[in-house]
Amino acid sequence: MAQPSLRVVCVGGGLGAPTVMAGMRAHTDDITGIIAVTDSGRSTGKVRIALDVPAPGDIRNALVVLSEGDPVLRRLFNHRFDTDKSDDLNGMAFGNLFIAALVQQEGSFLRAVEESARLLGIRGKVLPVTLYNTQLCAKLADGTEVEEEVNVRGLGKARIERIFLRDPEVRATGGTVEAIEAADLITLGPGSLYTTVCACLLIPEIARAISEARGLVVYVANTTAQPGQTDGVTLSEHVAAVVDYLGGTGLDVALLNDDPPPAHLRDHHAEQGMPYLEPTADEITRIERLGVRVAKAPIIDKWSGPREMWNKQDTIRHDAMRLADALLDLLKTKRPRLRAVR
Numbered sequence: 001m002a003q004p005s006l007r008v009v010c011v012g013g014g015l016g017a018p019t020v021m022a023g024m025r026a027h028t029d030d031i032t033g034i035i036a037v038t039d040s041g042r043s044t045g046k047v048r049i050a051l052d053v054p055a056p057g058d059i060r061n062a063l064v065v066l067s068e069g070d071p072v073l074r075r076l077f078n079h080r081f082d083t084d085k086s087d088d089l090n091g092m093a094f095g096n097l098f099i100a101a102l103v104q105q106e107g108s109f110l111r112a113v114e115e116s117a118r119l120l121g122i123r124g125k126v127l128p129v130t131l132y133n134t135q136l137c138a139k140l141a142d143g144t145e146v147e148e149e150v151n152v153r154g155l156g157k158a159r160i161e162r163i164f165l166r167d168p169e170v171r172a173t174g175g176t177v178e179a180i181e182a183a184d185l186i187t188l189g190p191g192s193l194y195t196t197v198c199a200c201l202l203i204p205e206i207a208r209a210i211s212e213a214r215g216l217v218v219y220v221a222n223t224t225a226q227p228g229q230t231d232g233v234t235l236s237e238h239v240a241a242v243v244d245y246l247g248g249t250g251l252d253v254a255l256l257n258d259d260p261p262p263a264h265l266r267d268h269h270a271e272q273g274m275p276y277l278e279p280t281a282d283e284i285t286r287i288e289r290l291g292v293r294v295a296k297a298p299i300i301d302k303w304s305g306p307r308e309m310w311n312k313q314d315t316i317r318h319d320a321m322r323l324a325d326a327l328l329d330l331l332k333t334k335r336p337r338l339r340a341v342r
Contacts, residue, residue, distance in 0.1 A: 011187065016190040054132070077095030149199070189220045217253070224269050224274035255295050
């Protein structure tokens with residue numbers, strides 16, 4: 001049964017934050033998704049170029065997850081056109097065009113998201129992390145810089161050294177900081193380490209609010225490495241990056257999977273360049289030295305096979321219900337933040 005008093009904020013994008021939201025909606029009506037808007041690939045990138053709007057794709061995913069309205073409209077939002085007559089239209093998500101059309105009608109990306117939420121009948125709230133139509137950039141280990149998210153996660157380049165936004169004056173969307181300050185639980189991820197999770201933390205007000213939050217801050221760790229973005233990056237290095245972009249403090253718990261995936265899933269993803277990130281004793285020790293408590297729980301979906309995704313790689317996904325159970329258990333056993341071992 002839903003608990004209206006439990007206030008949850010989910011920060012991220014892609015399919016990660018919506019998975020957390022999908023699980024938590026069975027336990028509370030007060031969910032706010034604070035969603036990344038710097039994606040520049042696939043149909044989202046086409047819409048951004050043509051219509052000069054922040055990325056609508058991750059917003060669309062979050063809205064659909066919380067939707068309780070007309071099921072036909074919900075399916076339409078995620079429908080992708082299938083045609084060999086137009087490269088621009090092929091693979092385009094209808095919901096991305098819908099949101100972009102509302103931006104032109106309403107004159108505001110935020111109003112477009114709010115109207116989409118109303119039409120979809122969502123339970124909870126979805127907010128873009130910023131209303132600025134900015135681009136994600138990265139400095140690489142070889143000294144070169146790349147611009148746009150699709151290039152930051154591109155294959156065959158040097159390791160990412162740091163990420164930044166093209167426009168330094170980017171500000172948080174109204175209501176995001178207030179939601180973080182009021183939350184009992186704030187989740188970061190799962191999802192692409194740099195292009196989704198840490199990209200949200202590049203907004204100074206967001207990172208500050210999370211680092212100073214009274215609620216429990218949990219990073220839901222990824223299950224695998226991601227080609228072009230975290231090749232060779234360990235679990236502890238994932239956590240260290242999140243801590244770094246939070247300003248060095250504020251992360252309470254790293255939630256790791258302790259239910260090993262079956263061999264067929266592990267092998268399939270390893271062949272795709274996505275090895276499973278083992279929560280070894282050494283890795284746990286390294287995370288704890290960052291001042292972050294480690295919690296382990298069975299949180300993956302090990303029964304569904306790999307998904308066929310349009311122009312994107314799948315990973316070993318998290319299970320929404322198992323993840324929600326683990327997060328609720330963490331809230332019951334909330335303890336003071338650890339101090340980093342220097």
